[in-house]
Amino acid sequence: MLKPTYLTHFFYGICFCLAIIAQRANAQVVIGAPNLGFSQACASESFNTYNATFIFSPESALDASNQFTIEMSDADGDFADPTVIHTTAAGSVTVSPATISFSIPETTAGENYRIRIKSSAPIATSSKSVPFAAYYKIQDSPFTINNLVSTGAYCSGGSYLLSIDNPGNGTNDSPLQYPSLTYKWYKETGPTTSDFVADGPTLAVNTEGTYFVRTNYGTCTSNSFSNRVTISEAVSGEANATIVSSLGNPYCPEQGLTTLSTIGGISYQWYKDGNIIPDATSQMYLTDESGTFSVQVDLGECVASGSIDLVSELFDSSIDVPEYNEMSAEDSLWVTVTTTALNPEFIWYLNGNIIASATEASFEATEFGDYTVSITQTTGCAATVEYGFTIEEELDLFPDVEAIPNLISPNGDSINDTWIIPTAYVSGTDTEVIIMNNQGKIVLQTKDYLNNWPENDLKLTSINQVYYYIITTSDNETKKGSITVVK
Structure with missing residues (x-):
């Protein structure tokens, strides 16, 4: 029997390793x-x-x-x-x-x-x-169709096209923004039941009924569905064209313009308070006004019309003084604003500065200057209205002058702008005052002179003009002289 050698041990080791590798290679899971x-x-x-x-x-x-x-x-x-x-x-x-x-x-x-x-x-x-x-469900919120108009109409033998709004109205998250989505249209058959009608982003309706569309999420429940639209066939060639305000009715003008929308048609014409609105020929019309708005819609073989009494929530208000006022330094001016605003807030200003003590609807003005009052409705529609007025020092139309002046300078600086004569000859003294130009033409004749000549622009040139006066008192005392008018 041969004694194992080093080479035989090495050979057996190699064979064992190869067997392990072969086993691993053939392993399956x-x-x-x-x-x-x-x-x-x-x-x-x-x-x-x-x-x-x-x-x-x-x-x-x-x-x-x-x-x-x-x-x-x-x-x-x-x-x-x-x-x-x-x-x-x-x-x-x-x-x-x-x-x-x-x-x-x-x-x-x-x-x-x-x-x-x-x-x-x-x-x-x-x-x-x-x-x-x-x-x-990449889109899982309600969306709008038909511009949120709840009705539509078609002519006999025709159809009405319903479509998903894109990008929608207001905060409407239109599913058309997501190209992978598909849609299913339904017709209501009862308060809680409906029948499937067709697939697609639009639906041509030729049967009366109430329709809506859902994003196709199959058997999964979702909130991705539209408003309902009731479609009718025009009777005797006419149909109702419902008008919807995007901001509601009444609406708050502080939110911007409201969009009036009507049913779809071939052409449109809008009216306000019975008067045609030029160039208002689209399915939608923008406005920030109140009034009765109406529309005529051409449906092809028939027409539809409708109206809406649009009401703005902007409150009514008024102020009881004119824009320009005069008073003497010793007087004061009591000013009152009235308003229908809910829980109104009043802020008064003098020359652009807030008058801290003035917070009511009435205010006693004691200084000359430019005033502003703002009225803000703090409940409901937040809206503000402002009124401005000016108080100037009252001019003395009949100052006590001693002599009849022979020079005036009507340049608008409030100094020597008019011919001011002694009080013995002015309004209430039955004195006749006549003023003539240098050609003898009478430019003023009165027994009620108010120290107000000239009232109109004399179209002065670089050359001074000379006028002549005749003053005749009630006892026939006469004063004559000239008036030089300088520029």
């Missing part, structure tokens, strides 16, 4: 079909996490670099072009059974999706899961 932890996947921005549990055997067959991948089929359950929705970290899953969480893509929409599990080392694929409904 079997992965069971994934068990779903849900019946349907109705995902949204606020929730998109789902679990799948699977078994695999033997655990020892997994290489340290192995990764498990979850693949999702198309909406019909076909894995010809699967979507990878999750891949585990290398060597992170080593114990069976295993549970993996995943999220569905935002474009997911269908009733027959499936998933399967794949391993990378060794390579193996599970059988597919049971089918399940899956939708990602």
